[in-house]
Amino acid sequence: MKSIAQRFRLRSVTSLVTLALASQMAWAVDPFTVRDIRIEGLQRVEPGTVFASLPVRVGETYNDEKGAAAIRSLFGLGLFTDVRLDVQGDVLVVNVQERPTVAAVDFAGNKEFSNDILQGVLRDAGLSSGRPYDRALIDRIEQELKRQYINKSLYGAEVVTTVTPMERNQVRLTFNITEGRAARINDIEILGNHAFSEKQLKGLFELDSGGWLSWYTKSDQYSRTKLNADLEALRSFYLARGYLDFKIDSTQVAMSPDKESISVTVNVTEGDRFVVTGVSLEGNYLDKDDEFKSLITIKPGEAYNADQVAETTKAFTEYFGNYGYAFAQVEALPQVDRSTNRVAMVIKSDPGRRAYVRRINVQGNARTRDEVIRREFRQYESSWYDADRIRLSRDRVDRLGYFTELSVTSAEVPGAPDQVDLNIEVKEKPTGNISIGAGYSSAEKLSFTFGLAQENVFGSGNRLDLQLNTGKFNRTVVVSTTDPYFTANGVSRTVDLYYKTQKPYQDQGGNYTLVTMGAGLKFGVPVTEIDTVYLGMNAERTRIKPGTNIPASYLAYANRFGYTSTSFPFTLGWSRDSRDSALAPTDGRYQRLLGELGLVGDARYVKANYQYQQYIPLGKLYTLAFNAEAGWGKGLGGRPFPVFKNFYSGGLGSVRGYEQSTLGPRDVTGAFIGGTRKFTLNTEFITPFPGAGNDRTLRLFGFVDVGALYGDGEKITGDALRYSTGIGFSWISPLGPLRFAFAVPLRKRPGDRIQRFQFQIGTSF
Known part of the structure; x- marks a missing residue:
């Protein structure tokens, strides 16, 4: 018995034969005046669709x-498997057989892709419920x-x-x-190399033959895109x-018969x-030859370096742009002497005509108002083109955090060679979120969090936050709203309402608490593009809630100045x-x-x-990071410094290896x-996590911490200093930045509380 698919294919062939026969029949009818047209065989197709396709009317x-x-037109609709014309007197009868329509689409056996993703593939191809079967x-x-699965290295995938x-x-x-x-990469082989070892060259690749962390990095899953990127990294290396004539001769990718193992061979x-x-x-060079020469990073006497050449030409182009030359042409021409293996570099430049910006166009912002984007721009319309200001403008818009994609391109104005338009294309992301979760740290134990945040309220650029945090020692409720452009020149205004309860981390089983409630008003005044000055005032009320084992200093302060x-x-x-990044910085201050x-x-x-x-980058893989913090407080008017304003030290965020907040008096x-x-x-030395490649979201670090805490009136000496060293790793997880640290205290004193393993979500250093 034939399958349904075979029957449909047979119908398609029959339709073609019918089309030919019907055409012959149509040529066998004497012309006549049509008195009526009748359509037979319709089930779902509207009669009007058929009538509109007929070249003849009553x-x-x-x-x-x-x-x-008529037959060709009706077949062209793609709705029918058979079309036949009959003549009954002066009545034209159109007999059709409709194609089956798709009532439903199901998937079976898919695990790598969800049904929603696969349905999207079908929609893009033009298949959905109600469409004719084709x-x-x-x-x-x-x-x-199958192509979607191949992109996931599932080369053996079958679809029936x-x-x-x-x-x-x-x-x-x-x-x-x-x-x-x-399919997993079984082996990567590089042939033809002599100056560098194969191990060193393979270390440049993101792809590898697998390691203990490959389940996370997917580095052993073959991808043509990844391989091309690795080959480009090899070429750049x-x-x-200095290897100006380096070339990749061929790349062979061999797959095992079971399509689960791949070998890659690169011939160079x-x-x-x-x-x-x-x-x-x-x-x-605009009579600024000396200024341009200062931008040259190519070093005579050293090996040819394509990175230095690219860096120099880019610096030249950008410098021309700073003077309004938006379309400057800069070309580095190597003059090669292969008899002596020497090369002389000639940099040829043509600045073209100076241009000014006619119009700035903003596209893609369905929610965010134009003014929210435009007010971040430092390049203005009807002003000379300034590449430095355009880059700064792009960075300022990007730092808003409202967009997943952002591009700024310049376009020549037809008929006006001295004018350009700037096109800002953005792709918005949801800026409101509700988060409910739980966290656990070695200090706070179990805590629950709730957050309601809207970074771009009604597309205005204003921010609204509601944060709730519960923990063993700290509990917080904060409501905050920020208007980043309270004034037209960029002065921000923040209003805070907060309620906090705090216990010292070591209360020896007591239940005394510090309760602080208040409100604050703060203004941020931009001084430069990276500097901001903040001024504000708070109204606070702090109550020392007594309990068992209350520290004597708290009790003394309360007896003298009151519990509130x-x-x-x-x-x-x-x-x-x-810094180049707020979450995973590698450069900057x-x-x-x-x-x-x-x-x-x-x-x-x-x-x-x-x-x-x-943060000091040490090449592309390593970073040296320093963090220094100093705090100072003093009472005024003959009063001691309030004990509830004291600083604390020890643990994550200060000196690791000691229990949280246990250093000092x-x-x-x-x-x-x-x-x-x-x-x-x-001090931290940050490296890629073994097996994770250069994944900036997962890093390993070694550290050395030094810290001290002194009480009011206590003499500052070296005896209070504590040192520790250790290793740890950081992971930008879906829950937030997560850091683990294992520390060994280098200086211990009697009574110090040691905690070698510590972790927390949302901390740095």
């Missing part, structure tokens, strides 16, 4: 030519589904379509998928070391190593951020200075905290009460 003359044209289309879809007839000339399609196992020709003898300039203190501290701060001054209310004090971070009860002066220095 009252017109029917002839052989119109009959043949075997040719089904064949193309099967091949597209089952067609099940249903009532009213409908069918159900079921795509039966056998995924098989992902040689060109950066290294060529000779060339040395640069000199660099000269040709062309127009009201203050109105002024805040003054400054920050400068030039971050500084922050925060000051707090309480002159009004029960608590009279001054408090300052300064933080300095520096203790009172007579043995409780850790913090101090008024704090110093911390952290």
Whole structure:
């Protein structure tokens, strides 16, 4: 018994024969005037669709030519498997047989892709419920589904379509998928290399033959795109070391018969190593030759370096752009002497005509208002083109965090060679989110979090936050709203409402608590593109809630000044951020200075905290990071520094290897009460995680920490310093930045509480 698919193919062949026979029949009818047209065989297709396709109408003359044209037109609709014209007197009868329509589409056996993703493939190919069944289309879809699986290294994937007839000339399609196992790279071999070892060259590749972490990195799953990127990295490696004639002769990818194992062989020709003898300039340099020469990174006497050449030409182009020459042509021409293996570099430049920006066009922002994007631009319309300002503008828009994709391109204005338009193309992302979760840390134990954030309220660029955090020692409720352009020149305004409860990390089983509630108003004034000054004022009320084993210092403060203190501290701060990333920085610097001054209310004090971070890239893989922090506080008006404003040290964020907040002074009860002066220095050497390639979301680091905490009036000596060293790793997980550290204290004193293994979500250093 023939399958349903075979029957449909047979019908298609029959239709072609019918078309030919019907055409012959149409030529055998004498012309006549059509009195009526009748259509038979329709089930779902509207009669109007058929009538609109007929080249003849009631009252017109029917002839052989119109009959043949009618059959071709109806078949061209793709809705019918058979079309026949009959003539009954002066009535034209159109007999049709409709194609089956797709009633439903199912998938079976798919694990790598969800049904929604596969349905998207079908929609892109033009197949959905209600569409006519087309075997040719089904064949193309099967091949597209296989291609999707090949992109996932599932080369053995098979797709078989089952067609099940249903009532009213409908069918159900079921795509039966056998995924098989992902093909793994068994071996990568590089042939023809002499100057560098195969191990060194294979270390440049993202692809490898697998390791203990391959389940995470997928580095042993073959991908043509990844291989091309690796080959380009190999080519760049040689060109950066003087091998000007290096070439990749061939690349063979061999697959095992079971399609689960792949071997990659790369054949290369290294060529000779060339040395640069000199660099000269040709062309127009705007009478600024010395300034352009200072941008040259190509070094005569050293090996030819393609990276330096590209860096130089890019610097020249950008420098021309700073003077308004948007379409400057810069070309590096090597003059090669192969008899001596030397090369002289000639950089030829043509700045073209100076241009100014006619119009700035913003596209793709369905939600975000144009003004939210335009106010970040430092390149203005009707001003000279300035490449430096355009780059700065792009970075400022990108830092908004509202877009997944952002591009700024320049386009010539037809008929105006001295004008350009800037086109800003953005792709928006959802900027509102609700997060509910739980976390666990070695200090806080189990904590629950709830967050409601909208970074771009109604597309205005304003931010609204609601944060709730519960923990064993710290509980917080914060409501905050920020208007980044409270004034037209970029002064921001933040309003905060907060309620916090805090216990010292070591309370020896007591249940005393510090309860702080308040509100704050803060303004941020941009001084430069990376500097911001903050001014604000808070209204706070702090209550020492007594309990068992309350530290003597807390009790003494409460007995003297009361268990409740009201203050109105002024805040003054400054920050400068030039890091290349906030989550996983590898270069740049971050500084922050925060000051707090309480002159009004029960608590009279001054408090300052300064933080300095520096990231130094050591090549493409390694980073040296420093973090220094200093805090200082003092009571005013003859009053001591409020104990509930003390600094704490020890644990993650300060000196690892010691229990959280256990360094520094203790009172007579043995409780850790913090101090008024704090110093911390952290040094980290950050490397790729073994087996993870150069994945910046997963990094290994070694560290050395130094820190000390001093009480009010305590003499600053080296005895209070604590040191530790250890290793750890950081992972930017779906829950947030996660850091683990194993530390060994290098200096211990009696009473120190050691905790070698520590971890927390959302910390740095």
